[in-house]
Amino acid sequence: xxxxxxxxxxxxxxxxxxxxxxxxxxxxxxxxxxxxxxxxxxxxxxxxxxxxxxxxxxxxxxx
Numbered sequence: 001x002x003x004x005x006x007x008x009x010x011x012x013x014x015x016x017x018x019x020x021x022x023x024x025x026x027x028x029x030x031x032x033x034x035x036x037x038x039x040x041x042x043x044x045x046x047x048x049x050x051x052x053x054x055x056x057x058x059x060x061x062x063x
Contacts, residue, residue, distance in 0.1 A: 006040040014039045015049045022053040 014036035021032045029050075036046055 003040070003042070010039045011036065011041045011045070015041055015045060018046065018049045019053055022050055 014032065018029070018032040018036050021029050033046060036049070037043075
């Protein structure tokens with residue numbers, strides 16, 4: 001439902017800016033993340049954008 005009627009170009013641009021910030025080219029992740037969510041990106045899309053840069057967290061064995 002969230003994706004219906006949104007401006008996909010604006011979402012893509014906001015997610016690209018989030019990826020750039022995650023790569024260290026920005027100063028803070030919160031503003032690009034807020035802008036992506038305001039453009040109606042889903043939580044999964046935001047998470048995937050961060051995974052694109054940082055990869056998936058895999059905890060090491062604690063035992």
